[in-house]
Amino acid sequence: MLRASVTHIPNSDGAGHTGYQVNLKNVSPESCRMAGFPGVSVVGHGDGTQIGQPADWSTSPAGQPKVLNPGATATAKINAVNVDENGGILGADCKAVKADGWRISPPNDTRALYAPYPGLWACSSDVVWLQVTQMNPTS
Structure with missing residues (x-):
């Protein structure tokens, strides 16, 4: 069984983007x-409704499966366009809305895990504003 969380990566803000882990x-x-890319999307409306487009996968090649021991954590990086109430650098193309958090699907799994994230803004339009790397077990 896995538990999901998403954290802001310190000092990752710049050039209109921010990083999350x-x-x-x-x-x-x-x-x-575990190997491969997680499914990542932003959800809201108090009921888990997906907001906008899910994250694209980065172009890094898929790695070999690695063992994730009990108590260990695997991580991936989300590169996100900075979004605020005005759409950030995407402006009106973004159609910004407040979000409740993240929906994370482990690689090769259709089960979705929820990670709350207060204060998150998301693009509700068809613009792609998220990209995620593959999972990397840390131990």
């Missing part, structure tokens, strides 16, 4: 194998 912690007593 997806954290998938193995909270089960069993090891699991």
Whole structure:
């Protein structure tokens, strides 16, 4: 079983973008194998409705599966366009709305995990404003 969280990466803001880190912690007593890209989208409206487009995957090549031991965490980086109530650098193309948090699907899994994130703005239009790297088990 995995638990998801998303954190802001300190000192990652600049040039109209900011960085977030997806954290998938193995909270089960069993090891699991993990490789590939997570599904990442922003949700809102108090009911988990997806807002806008999901994250594109980065162009990095897929790695070999790695073991994620009990208590260990795998991470991935989200590169996001800075969005505020006016759409940020995307302006009117963004159609900004307040979001509740993130929906994270582990690689090769259709189960979605929820990670709340107060104060998050999202693009509700068809513009792609998120990109995610593949998961990297840290231990």
